[in-house]
């Protein structure tokens with residue numbers, strides 16, 4: 001179990017605010033952090049990684065204390081067993097793919113780990129290439145492989161798939177899902193993409209202004225809701241033209257005929273679907 005209980009002052013756009021998080025992540029869970037820009041998702045990942053210091057808090061990972069401010073325990077990032085992947089790949093440009101991975105390997109560690117990860121992430125044909133010749137998706141695959149070299153207890157992913165095209169995104173999602181299962185990882189993913197969260201995560205933490213608004217399965221957090229006694233579904237527009245709109249909700253694609261209300265909707269908009277009359281309403 002990973003226990004996180006932290007408080008950190010943040011300088012938010014609207015003035016000073018605070019990150020106040022109290023959460024437990026089961027081992028081998030796949031948790032998505034979801035919430036508006038500035039909610040504190042990246043700050044939380046950086047605190048788990050040891051890159052940002054909270055004023056107060058405890059982080060305990062499988063019985064080991066990584067942080068306990070009251071006892072003045074604060075393991076540096078290199079002593080916390082984490083893998084980190086950000087949207088920008090942060091690869092060393094002067095090193096080949098294989099060298100980028102070898103660099104992350106601890107001294108005296110078995111180099112076969114690098115070969116294994118090159119195979120798992122399908123990088124065999126690119127192992128001797130430098131990053132500048134790789135596509136965005138390939139670079140992200142290298143960044144993921146590199147994050148896994150030290151066999152992390154927690155894999156932290158900060159919108160790693162947001163800069164790649166849709167087809168690459170789906171391929172990388174599939175790989176991530178397999179790797180998470182094969183390597184029995186505990187993964188935390190920041191994502192704004194509801195279909196992606198449905199596909200990958202078994203838990204969602206919805207954050208706003210530094211606090212947890214809601215935590216549960218994707219279906220609990222995005223799924224059926226009651227609003228003034230009426231059932232509504234939360235979904236995302238997958239397709240929109242003059243005659244029909246398709247909404248992804250609860251893992252299903254729901255076609256809705258266009259109406260005056262749906263006129264301005266575009267792909268990616270979050271909507272609520274009112275079950276009684278299938279009317280749509282755009283969410284902010």
Ligand SMILES: Nc1ncnc2c1ncn2[C@@H]1O[C@H](COP(=O)(O)OP(=O)(O)OP(=O)(O)O)[C@@H](O)[C@H]1O
Pocket residue numbers: 009010011012013035036037038039040041042043044052
């Ligand atoms: N080191 C820091 N000290 C204080 N405040 C910070 C620090 N780093 C970031 N902040 C502030 O904390 C707030 C939350 O930022 P954060 O990047 O964690 O949000 P986010 O939910 O990840 O947003 P996005 O979805 O846009 O990436 C921002 O207003 C930011 O300015």
